[in-house]
Amino acid sequence: MSSTRVTDWQAVEQRLYMRTYGRRPVTLVRGDGVYVWDDQGKEYLDFVAGVAVNALGHCHPALVQAITEQARLLIHTSNLYYTVPQLQLAEVLLQQAGLDRIFYTNSGAEAMETCIKLARKYGKLHRNGAYEIIVMTGAFHGRTLATVTATANPHYSEPFAPLPEGFVRVPFNDLEAARRAVSDKTVGIMLELVQGEGGVWPADEEYVRGLRRLCDEHGLLLILDEVQTGIGRTGTFYAFQQYGIKPDIMGLAKQLGGGLPIGACLATEQASVFTPGDHGSTFTGSPLMCAGALAVVNTILEQDLVGNARRVGAYLFQALERLKQRHRLVAGARGRGLLLALQLTEDRARAVEDLALAKGLLVNAVSASAVRLVPPLIVTEKQCDRAVEILDECLTELEA
Ligand code: PLP
Numbered sequence: 001m002s003s004t005r006v007t008d009w010q011a012v013e014q015r016l017y018m019r020t021y022g023r024r025p026v027t028l029v030r031g032d033g034v035y036v037w038d039d040q041g042k043e044y045l046d047f048v049a050g051v052a053v054n055a056l057g058h059c060h061p062a063l064v065q066a067i068t069e070q071a072r073l074l075i076h077t078s079n080l081y082y083t084v085p086q087l088q089l090a091e092v093l094l095q096q097a098g099l100d101r102i103f104y105t106n107s108g109a110e111a112m113e114t115c116i117k118l119a120r121k122y123g124k125l126h127r128n129g130a131y132e133i134i135v136m137t138g139a140f141h142g143r144t145l146a147t148v149t150a151t152a153n154p155h156y157s158e159p160f161a162p163l164p165e166g167f168v169r170v171p172f173n174d175l176e177a178a179r180r181a182v183s184d185k186t187v188g189i190m191l192e193l194v195q196g197e198g199g200v201w202p203a204d205e206e207y208v209r210g211l212r213r214l215c216d217e218h219g220l221l222l223i224l225d226e227v228q229t230g231i232g233r234t235g236t237f238y239a240f241q242q243y244g245i246k247p248d249i250m251g252l253a254k255q256l257g258g259g260l261p262i263g264a265c266l267a268t269e270q271a272s273v274f275t276p277g278d279h280g281s282t283f284t285g286s287p288l289m290c291a292g293a294l295a296v297v298n299t300i301l302e303q304d305l306v307g308n309a310r311r312v313g314a315y316l317f318q319a320l321e322r323l324k325q326r327h328r329l330v331a332g333a334r335g336r337g338l339l340l341a342l343q344l345t346e347d348r349a350r351a352v353e354d355l356a357l358a359k360g361l362l363v364n365a366v367s368a369s370a371v372r373l374v375p376p377l378i379v380t381e382k383q384c385d386r387a388v389e390i391l392d393e394c395l396t397e398l399e400a
Contacts, residue, residue, distance in 0.1 A: 009039070024357055031058025034376055034383050036362070047375040047387050048362040052196065052228050052339065055255035055296055055305070057376035063258050066295030067288060076286045085290035092297050093256075094266060096237045098246060101272040103265045104285035108227035108253035109142025111263035114279060115190070115223050115249045116146050118265065120166070121273045122221060123187035130187040133223065136172040138198035139191065141225055150190060152198065173203060175210040182214065188221035188249070189214070193239040196228035199367040200334055200341035205243055212245040221248040221271055227263065228339065231255040232300050232377050235310030235337030242336070255377075258296035262289040305377040313337040316373065316384040323388065327395040331369075338377060341370040342391065348398055355394040361387055 009027045026038045034057050036046050046058070056063055070085065077083055090102045105111045116133060123130040133150065141147040148156050149163040157163055168186070170177040178189060189211055195201040215222040224247040229239035233255055236242050240250070248271045253263030262284075283289075300306060313336070320333035320342050331343040344352070349365035356363050356371075366372035373387070 024354075026357065033057040033060075034379050042360065044357070044360050044362050045383060045387055045390070046362045047373045047379075048364050049374055049376045050259055051254070051364070052233055052374040053254045053257075053259055055231060055233075055258045055377045056299055057378050058259075060258065060296075060299065060378075062295045062299045063260075063292055067260070067292045070288050070291035073287070075288045076283065078282060079280060079285060083285070083287045083290075085287045085294055086285035089290045089294045089297065092294065092301075093252070093264060097250065097266050099250065099266045100269040101267050103274070103279065104290070105253070105263035105265065105281065106261050106283055107142070108225075108251065108263050109144045109147045110281070110284075111227060111251035111253050111265050112141040112147045112150070112190075112225055113144045114265035115225075115251045116150070117279060118249055118267060118271060118274060119188040119190075119221050119223060121278065122271055125273055127187050127219065128184070130185050131166045132168050132183070132185040132187060133166060134178055134181050134186060134189045135167050135169050136191050136195070137169060138172045138195045138201060139169075139225075140195070140197035141190070141192075142227075172198075172201065173207050175207050175214070178211060179214055182218055182220070186218070186220055188223045190223040190225060192225045192227075192229065193243065194229050194234055194336055194339050196339065196372075197366065199370050200339060200372055202334065202336055203243075208240075208243040209245055215248070223247060224250045226250050227253045229336075231297065232306040232309050233337055233339050233374070234335075235306065235313055237301075237306050239336070256296065257289060257293045260289050260292045262293050300377060303378075308379075309337040309377045312379055312381055312384060313340065315381050316340060316375075316379075316388070319384060319388040320373070320391075323392060323395065326392065327399060329395050329399055338373075338375055338379065340373045341366060342373065344369045344371070351398055352391065352394050355397060356390055359390045359393060361390040363387075363391070 028036050029039045030037045036044050120131050135150045137152050139152045141150040146164050150167050168181050170181045193203050230252045249267045317333050323330045329344050331345045347368035349371045352371050353365040363371050
């Protein structure tokens with residue numbers, strides 16, 4: 001028998017990786033459905049799902065088959081040429097959205113960066129050079145220089161000053177504040193319909209409809225960041241479908257690839273003002289990513305995983321709410337579909353996360369006092385019962 005050398009990968013990371021991530025002390029090596037395993041063979045119920053990414057869970061056969069077949073056929077060509085999967089995927093995404101044109105990206109930040117660039121060009125062409133975008137407190141839009149400036153957390157942006165100008169921040173869910181912020185420099189209003197990284201805060205329906213009206217009155221672009229909410233996560237294919245409105249421009253990523261790095265910017269014909277040379281990217285919309293994303297999206301649609309997100313999300317929401325009756329540490333649940341948070345009465349979210357990890361449940365402390373639950377869209381009520389049972393145990397221990 002050959003001797004096995006066990007590598008301490010966590011020590012290797014400490015030595016080699018830039019100090020960007022506060023990683024949890026587990027090394028994950030395998031996944032299947034709603035479960036992952038670490039290098040010690042320990043099993044975890046995964047309610048992080050790659051931070052709202054693994055829509056079909058881990059290693060879903062439809063995704064594995066699609067990328068395996070595509071890898072044998074054609075992986076990458078650049079956008080100098082036409083390729084088929086990106087256009088097949090475009091048809092589905094645009095048809096679901098009722099929007100007209102798409103541009104693929106490699107990530108959520110790039111999707112939102114594309115939205116911003118598109119809006120600025122629109123301002124140049126149609127609004128006398130207006131370039132300001134009204135953004136919200138609590139917002140998260142990514143880590144490029146423009147998107148991190150649009151993001152509300154100064155901790156993420158200040159080390160990188162000087163930051164690009166052109167973002168005006170107003171309180172989230174406050175229509176009058178948005179109205180007051182509109183000037184002749186404004187080109188658009190950008191927001192998440194459920195703020196994800198900001199702590200899982202849904203936008204009010206009246207507010208969103210009011211923002212749509214405000215944009216229409218002033219000829220502004222309504223730009224939605226559906227990077228975290230899109231592709232079924234909140235119980236409709238796109239979150240905006242619950243609000244009875246439509247955006248002019250929208251960013252997607254996360255669940256779109258079910259784990260593959262792909263995002264997209266979708267827009268109306270009128271807002272699609274890029275001309276050749278304005279924007280581009282080497283890897284985006286590659287046959288491999290798009291074939292995978294197409295399998296993800298088709299599986300979500302064929303198996304009504306959007307409906308599952310709605311039904312099981314409501315079930316999980318209620319189960320989380322019930323924890324309030326048993327635990328003084330629990331204030332309640334919030335969110336939509338399977339984008340949920342358990343709000344605590346104290347800043348103990350990280351303690352809950354750490355205890356849950358030890359007990360075989362992955363959840364994440366999205367703020368000091370809120371634990372986020374974003375399981376794959378295939379999650380069952382039984383798996384939710386188990387997750388809530390583990391949270392119940394964690395809370396009991398913390399309250400002892
Ligand atoms: N927008 C929203 C709403 C997000 O939640 C995120 C990531 O969490 C992003 C943009 C940035 O996406 P990415 O991390 O893929 O760049």
